[in-house]
Amino acid sequence: MFEDVRDLYNATILERGRRPRHMRRLEAFDATAKGDNPMCGDRVQVWVKFAEDRSIAATGFDARGCEISKAAADLMVEAVAGKTADDTKAMFAAFRTLAQTGACEDCAEALAPMQPLAAVHEYPSRVKCATLPWHALIAALDGQGASTSE
Amino acid sequence: MSQFDVTSIRAQFPILGQTVRGKDLVFLDSAASAQKPRAVIDAMVGAMETQYANIHRGLHWMSERTTEAYEAARDAAARLLNAGDRHEIVFVRNSTEGINLVAHSYGRGVLKPGQAVVISAMEHHSNIVPWQMLRDAHGTELRVAPITDAGELDMAAYEALFADGKVGLVAITHMSNVLGSYTPAERIVQIAHAHGAKVLLDGSQAVVHRKVDVRALDADFYVFTGHKLYGPTGIGVLYGKAALLEAMPPWMGGGDMISSVTYETSTWARVPHKFEAGTPAIIEGIGLEAAIRWVEAIGYDAIAAHEAELTEHALARMSAVDGLTIIGRAQDRGGVVSFTLDRAHAHDIATLLDRAGIAVRAGHHCAEPLMRRLGLESTARASFGIYTTAEEIDVLADTLTKVREFFK
Numbered sequence: 001m002f003e004d005v006r007d008l009y010n011a012t013i014l015e016r017g018r019r020p021r022h023m024r025r026l027e028a029f030d031a032t033a034k035g036d037n038p039m040c041g042d043r044v045q046v047w048v049k050f051a052e053d054r055s056i057a058a059t060g061f062d063a064r065g066c067e068i069s070k071a072a073a074d075l076m077v078e079a080v081a082g083k084t085a086d087d088t089k090a091m092f093a094a095f096r097t098l099a100q101t102g103a104c105e106d107c108a109e110a111l112a113p114m115q116p117l118a119a120v121h122e123y124p125s126r127v128k129c130a131t132l133p134w135h136a137l138i139a140a141l142d143g144q145g146a147s148t149s150e
Numbered sequence: 151m152s153q154f155d156v157t158s159i160r161a162q163f164p165i166l167g168q169t170v171r172g173k174d175l176v177f178l179d180s181a182a183s184a185q186k187p188r189a190v191i192d193a194m195v196g197a198m199e200t201q202y203a204n205i206h207r208g209l210h211w212m213s214e215r216t217t218e219a220y221e222a223a224r225d226a227a228a229r230l231l232n233a234g235d236r237h238e239i240v241f242v243r244n245s246t247e248g249i250n251l252v253a254h255s256y257g258r259g260v261l262k263p264g265q266a267v268v269i270s271a272m273e274h275h276s277n278i279v280p281w282q283m284l285r286d287a288h289g290t291e292l293r294v295a296p297i298t299d300a301g302e303l304d305m306a307a308y309e310a311l312f313a314d315g316k317v318g319l320v321a322i323t324h325m326s327n328v329l330g331s332y333t334p335a336e337r338i339v340q341i342a343h344a345h346g347a348k349v350l351l352d353g354s355q356a357v358v359h360r361k362v363d364v365r366a367l368d369a370d371f372y373v374f375t376g377h378k379l380y381g382p383t384g385i386g387v388l389y390g391k392a393a394l395l396e397a398m399p400p401w402m403g404g405g406d407m408i409s410s411v412t413y414e415t416s417t418w419a420r421v422p423h424k425f426e427a428g429t430p431a432i433i434e435g436i437g438l439e440a441a442i443r444w445v446e447a448i449g450y451d452a453i454a455a456h457e458a459e460l461t462e463h464a465l466a467r468m469s470a471v472d473g474l475t476i477i478g479r480a481q482d483r484g485g486v487v488s489f490t491l492d493r494a495h496a497h498d499i500a501t502l503l504d505r506a507g508i509a510v511r512a513g514h515h516c517a518e519p520l521m522r523r524l525g526l527e528s529t530a531r532a533s534f535g536i537y538t539t540a541e542e543i544d545v546l547a548d549t550l551t552k553v554r555e556f557f558k
Binding site (some may be wrong): 001002004005008009014018039040041042043062065066067068110123125129 | 218249494495496497498501502506512513514518521527528549552553556557
């Protein structure tokens with residue numbers, strides 16, 4: 001049973017959702033923001049530490065939500081490591097396309113860490129679970145304290 | 151198992167013949183919105199096909215027939231709630247609008263700044279936010295009657311809220327949309343009245359499952375919504391005692407709610423039209439009338455007996471699922487069962503159940519403060535309707551065991 005959900009609940013997502021590698025609050029951080037999906041109650045907070053060149057040196061998060069939102073946050077941390085704010089925003093735009101449609105031309109390489117979530121487009125009510133941590137990250141980069149995936 | 155033939159009931163719901171992802175639909179989300187029987191669908195389509203025009207002011211045959219059909223819904227709602235007078239039935243869009251109407255009109259028009267409104271710790275957002283808005287705009291106080299860990303209203307604490315004599319209005323659910331708990335409405339009203347306060351009961355869930363008698367309860371206001379009662383969306387009912395409604399100012403202005411209009415001033419139509427500005431939900435009203443007649447024909451005794459058996463069966467079967475915790479253990483409860491699984495978040499549960507053709511709800515159920523009180527972020531919720539079968543609950547319980555195995 002449930003073999004047909006393995007496209008979304010694949011080994012990577014299950015592992016990252018259950019045992020996230022980057023779910024921690026950064027002791028020293030330059031930016032932080034919360035993400036809130038008021039439709040379902042999922043909450044996430046993201047902390048970011050910048051390098052001297054303002055690229056992302058480290059990201060940590062805390063998430064209260066489903067496997068998808070936690071796995072998305074965990075994979076996001078790896079995807080944005082070393083990226084600038086502009087790079088990160090472009091990646092989010094691409095990831096949204098990927099999450100909503102399952103395909104994203106010209107972004108396969110940059111978004112490789114997020115590919116395990118590609119099937120989420122088959123689950124429209126879950127797309128916002130996958131994008132919530134990105135909303136929080138972008139809000140942190142923009143110096144806003146809060147965001148929503150509503 | 152039922153006192154009525156659930157097979158023949160189900161045959162009246164066209165949608166229950168649908169398959170979802172190749173599997174028979176197991177619809178366990180009726181507390182969010184119920185499916186519609188053929189009688190309701192036909193009444194609405196029939197009205198549009200054979201007798202439709204705007205109502206109340208038309209001087210032609212079609213308008214008169216449509217007015218009669220629409221106003222029959224007012225009679226039906228009055229009968230359903232055992233209201234003393236059909237003019238005590240105000241049509242609104244849904245329960246939310248009914249509560250907002252009372253908060254705005256009775257709240258600002260009758261309650262005084264400094265008076266308090268009492269809600270409970272297990273309200274839907276629709277019975278919290280309007281009172282916060284009233285507090286902020288009008289200077290009333292908002293008090294919250296606590297619940298016990300079992301999910302029952304703490305009656306001693308409730309009564310204590312009246313001690314300073316400031317409470318002017320109580321607005322409490324008649325049945326929790328999360329915990330399935332019924333509240334002791336009669337006792338709630340008695341205590342409030344003994345302290346000079348009025349009571350609004352949110353019957354969105356309760357009216358679906360048991361006979362409501364507003365006069366026996368002595369409720370001052372009672373709201374429910376059509377779409378949970380097997381009727382259409384867009385039509386709900388606010389019952390208010392005539393004397394209260396008459397003393398309340400109108401909420402929205404427009405056509406249909408006036409007696410006369412000049413550029414200097416207007417005078418209001420009589421109750422309930424004073425509260426029904428603009429062209430109403432005509433077809434939806436006709437659908438609601440059909441829904442009420444359909445429910446009455448089955449009868450609340452049979453409905454309540456069926457749902458009591460289902461709920462007992464569900465509590466037994468679901469409690470036996472390893473790692474499953476039922477949220478809410480009220481003595482007096484109905485067919486709404488919230489639960490958590492130790493290994494899976496509510497959204498993940500809902501997604502996997504969906505793949506098995508089972509529709510449940512997951513999240514905070516528009517009751518965030520209650521979730522916080524329970525120490526939870528979210529729950530999954532199975533809710534039953536008149537068409538729900540014991541076999542569907544067995545499918546749910548068996549599938550939940552497999553969901554848990556999936557996340558091992």
